Amino acid sequence: AQSVSQHNHHVILSEAASLELGCNYSYGGTVNLFWYVQYPGQHLQLLLKYFSGDPLVKGIKGFEAEFIKSKFSFNLRKPSVQWSDTAEYFCAVNAYNTDKLIFGTGTRLQVFP
Amino acid sequence: DARVTQTPRHKVTEMGQEVTMRCQPILGHNTVFWYRQTMMQGLELLAYFRNRAPLDDSGMPKDRFSAEMPDATLATLKIQPSEPRDSAVYFCASGLGGGYDEQFFGPGTRLTVL
Numbered sequence: 001a002q003s004v005s006q007h008n009h010h011v012i013l014s015e016a017a018s019l020e021l022g023c024n025y026s027y028g029g030t031v032n033l034f035w036y037v038q039y040p041g042q043h044l045q046l047l048l049k050y051f052s053g054d055p056l057v058k059g060i061k062g063f064e065a066e067f068i069k070s071k072f073s074f075n076l077r078k079p080s081v082q083w084s085d086t087a088e089y090f091c092a093v094n095a096y097n098t099d100k101l102i103f104g105t106g107t108r109l110q111v112f113p
Numbered sequence: 114d115a116r117v118t119q120t121p122r123h124k125v126t127e128m129g130q131e132v133t134m135r136c137q138p139i140l141g142h143n144t145v146f147w148y149r150q151t152m153m154q155g156l157e158l159l160a161y162f163r164n165r166a167p168l169d170d171s172g173m174p175k176d177r178f179s180a181e182m183p184d185a186t187l188a189t190l191k192i193q194p195s196e197p198r199d200s201a202v203y204f205c206a207s208g209l210g211g212g213y214d215e216q217f218f219g220p221g222t223r224l225t226v227l
Binding site: 033035042043044045046049051052090094095096098099100101102103104105106 | 116117125134144146148154155156159161163168196204206207213215216217218219220221
């Protein structure tokens with residue numbers, strides 16, 4: 001069965017610090033990969049996604065993620081975080097040609113000014 | 114702009130009571146998902162529909178949970194009887210295709226069963 005691991009459950013950073021959130025999945029076949037974000041009091045929304053092509057994917061608000069197939073990883077990065085990035089971040093994987101999205105347990109990011 | 118809506122936003126009920134949660138997907142979306150979010154398990158897929166037909170409800174406890182789409186603008190998730198372990202946030206999401214497509218999430222229903 002597919003699974004997604006997000007090793008960092010809670011990350012605390014100061015503004016302007018760099019961010020990297022880990023995501024690893026277990027599935028041997030072709031996958032589609034997603035990062036969703038949930039800002040305080042808001043619904044989940046898509047941050048970025050990878051289907052094929054360039055393994056470095058750029059999303060909204062300066063976020064990017066790199067798909068490393070050999071490591072089954074899809075880590076999320078941002079060079080300089082802002083207070084407004086305080087949110088919960090979810091990695092998700094979809095096995096190609098299936099309907100289901102499998103989510104990780106999420107990483108709570110707190111950014112202090 | 115178009116959004117998924119869910120009602121109620123909060124529900125507190127007593128063990129044994131019936132709970133019904135409603136979701137209005139984005140107009141034109143043909144796929145609707147129900148998720149449950151808890152601290153321990155994270156986001157779990159309970160069930161999903163395409164063109165109103167249930168495709169998979171393997172994530173739901175069958176004896177007490179049921180999901181339906183009476184029409185294209187309404188999806189319901191019912192728990193009867195409710196138990197304290199059902200306390201969670203229940204999200205509805207809609208999209209144009211399967212899991213490979215972006216899913217648009219509603220604000221969730223926070224359920225507390227006493």
